[in-house]
Amino acid sequence: MTNRFGNPPPFRAFTLALVQLGRIGANKQENLHHAREMILKAAKGEGSSKKPDVIVLPECFNSPYGHVHFPVYAEKIGYTPGSPYDISKSTSESVKMLSAAAKEVKTWLIGGSIPERDAEDDTKIYNTCTVYNPEGDLIAMHRKVHLFDIDIPGKIKFKESETLTGGKTTNFFDTDFARIGLGICYDIRFPELAMIAARRGCHVLIYPGAFNMTTGPLHWELLQRGSRAVDNQVFFSMCSPARDLSAGYHAWGHSMIVDPMGKVLKEAQEGEEIIYSDIGEFQPMMILKRLGLTFFADPKVFNEARAGIPVTTQRRFDVYVDVSQ
């Protein structure tokens, strides 16, 4: 696909690891220490025969989840919109840990999310995902666009907007094997974000998330499979923290990887766990080629979904009205 956002890299199979992180408590140092341990474990492919190309952490991995906690745990990443990413002078302990861990394991790392304090305006805090390449460079960020403000009487009330500001941009990044789109948790409820990413050539969308015990059982899987993956014919994945019933917020867990036909490739349970899945299919011949410098993979399900059910090219933008009013 050619587009004004630059051609995406050719899509080749890769292995994705989701770290459904547990033990996220009040002590930030411990949270960072444990997250690092789990990144190292995931990189070894522990519990799997696979060594991942991309490792993902959950939403809000360095702090308890709740609007009162965000200002206390917020860190300045050192990023100013419009400027290149440069974390050499960042004061963020979380960013330093993530960058060093990605470099150590030489793997792409989607660093879940952390509360981020604006570089210039101290009153603004975002829920921010940072992404590192295998050299440890920060190469992409996503500030949660849609804030999680809900009130289901007797079940759950949550108001991120009490302390957070919403991001203003859609974001993706290119690796040498795929273009990957970003979102965070509640962003999944807004189909526009995923559709924009898919139409900009993303093959895979990855959202760190932390659904709860009310909406989790009803919507977590439905939104990933039935909605964002099938709507856009992309691989879709959300990575949750593990469920901790002693914490103030009870995460649903069930981190998941879904293919473009809506098939669940891997799903975690509730506890701390690392799950792995191939994105695209490795063929035996291709494994051999992989021992050389190049390898080819079969993005079969991606191409077949789009060829067999060509909604991507059948959309009637001439008919759809502007629904923004």
Ligand SMILES: O=C(O)CCC(=O)C(=O)O
């Ligand atoms: O949309 C939902 O039901 C949950 C969203 C959420 O937990 C979040 O945005 O952190």
